Amino acid sequence: MAPRQRGCPARNWHHCRFWRRGLRVGRFWLVSLFPISALMSVKTLSAIDVSQRIGAARDLVANTDSSSPCVALLVTSGVNIRWLTGFTGSAGMLLMSLRHDAPSYLITDGRYIAQAEQQLRVSNSPVEIIEKRLVKEQLQFVVSKIQENQESASDVCLGIESHDVSVELLQQLEAEVASQRSGAEKLTWTAIQEVFVDLRRSKTPAELERITLAASIADSALQSVVHLLLPGISEVQFCLHLDHAMREMGAQDVSFPSIVAFGENSALPHHRPSRKVLSEDEVVVIDFGALVDGYHSDMTRSFVCTDGSTARGQELLARFDAVKLACEEGGKLVAPGVSAASIDARCREVLAQAGLENELNHGIGHGVGLLIHEAPWINPRSLDVLCENDVVTVEPGAYRMGLGGVRVEDLFIVSSAGHINISRSPKTPYSSLNV
Template identity: 35%
Template sequence: MLDQILKDRQVQAILITDPYNMRHVSGFRGGEGALYISGTQTVLITDSRYTEAAAKESSFTVLQESNQHKREEILKECIEKEQVQGDFALGYEDQSMLCCDFAKLTKALPVQCWVPLESSINDLRQVKTQEEIQYLKMAEEIGDRAFARLLPLLKPGMTELEAAAELEYLMKQEGAEDLSFNTIVASGLNSSMPHAIPGTKKFEKGDFITFDFGCKYKGYCSDMTRTVVLGKASDKQKEIYNVVLKAQLAGLDALKAGKSGASVDKVARDIIADAGYGEYFGHGLGHSVGLFIHENPRLSPSDDSILQENMIETVEPGIYVPGLGGVRIEDMVVVTKEGHINLAHSPKELIELPVE
């Protein structure tokens, strides 16, 4: 695939600096450094903190950068080894490289043509291998187990921060190596904010509580959302929850290889709109997940990408009503020819947690 990118972009070499792309292309997990790839060289540049690990994790030639031998000097040496007639063209990650880094490199390197790679390197990560799917499955299972252990601990008086800390601790106990993102715990009126930051608000009887959480296993992320009620749900809470659940199940049923992200989004969005809550569902239905938590393609009105077998997508509709609260239900699934394989197994029917 990299050879094809070299050919399609008409460049002699590719420079990769995005840490997730570095991991995917080379196997190196450190995240600090750069890859130089041409028809004759595959070079991994990093500093002394990571050179030993890089040599174990990657088949690339590992070169150590330092204040005495800076990255741009090493890249210049790599370029000078190439036998190129005419101008030298280098592909770079224009969607992630900082402007200051680009300015430094353009000044230091003997490159006549800088060619933006756009999303071509990121796109290599869209369709997952069976090994990657297994890692994603394990990460999601860790979240399932941790959430099941958390539910009996929830009670009035516990703060959002305390619940988030408990959930993160339980994920680590179950085998998580890191978090996929900062855990979201939003209760009561805070649950109307899709990405609320956990605070000192205490859980109260009758609260919606939304948990959006994930962890990493072997570098791969999980993502799941569940919303519960502390005590008995009101009729309005049940109505909103059931609309979201209906939309989520319909979105799952519509998902399969060959469909566009926009068409799947529309199925769930129409259900919420028909129930009178269209203005309260503002985000896309889902996104891909892998080494990074938000990847492409997405289930969104603005994404007409065609889904392929072994892509990963979340399906996470929500309704968020200011002054009342909100509900989101999210699963992470593998796209198949026939439909999907759901990696999440936590219950989705409305959970009313008993309160003494």
């Protein structure tokens, strides 16, 4: 039957006043954080100036461990190379000297030299670009520069991203040190990834611009395809429409493989879309985001395909209401100086009041930026305290195998006044929407 006559997610959706703040396409309206005309007219983004980032990293290392004998950091993860220099190529490494009077070097092969020159110029990066074709040649250059900067003939100490450097690369580096250094000198290293985790947390206005636009695109994309959520559509089919809509509206890509889960599949927090088709008295969970110039958004909406006339449908609606309330209550706490663990605790408290305390099997939230999951972490064990310009999710859920799951997630910018919620899609099961 038509959605208006049945209790499926699309029921009465086109009557919701929220739709009237955007651009009409047929019977449906697209919604964005700012006017849709502004969204569609965005052609260029503010440049991200990275000129001070290597200096900030040096200062943080010095303040964290002033006794460290390391003379340089070897940055190998693409996300940190990008944050420090603006370079987005998939091959290369950054040798970052810890001496303020010594240069740092982006080492990559010939395929990326022109790209590196252009991107470093736009981002105002002070890093020198070095062309080396083979990894062995790149490591030879790294060791030679460390040797130049090391005042005495002693063990070579290098800061590395231990979560990113492979055993093979470390062995190659040790062999290069042995071949270039005389005597008994060897390579010693210290892990430095927390330096960049902390630095990337606080977003600049240009970074917030990208994340906000990504969230707005995701909102508008969902509004443009939600009418397809009718009995008979499959998870894969809806996912294809949603992902295509985000790209059509300006996303560079999706933030991560979109999660679209119907019925019992919704009890799996990270379910991958299948050929399962939507039926009556089922939950729909959609967890997705857009990618804009490397920056992610993240949002989850759950819908209930029921008219509420059955016991199962009533239970699903009650679970939806509890999870929605948990998200809203947790979101109210988002502000500078608030402990991440307290937000997690508040969401769990609301779920417990509904008897769902044992049906949440993950943390309440996480930071979002160049990575879809990054600091700060919102879970019971977190020691993080929110800071201004953090970007975080609040995403409680309740999952029961055989019945299904509900998750509701909003994305927040931590502001001086508290927070800004940049997830604007309505949080309603749509089965009881009367406008």
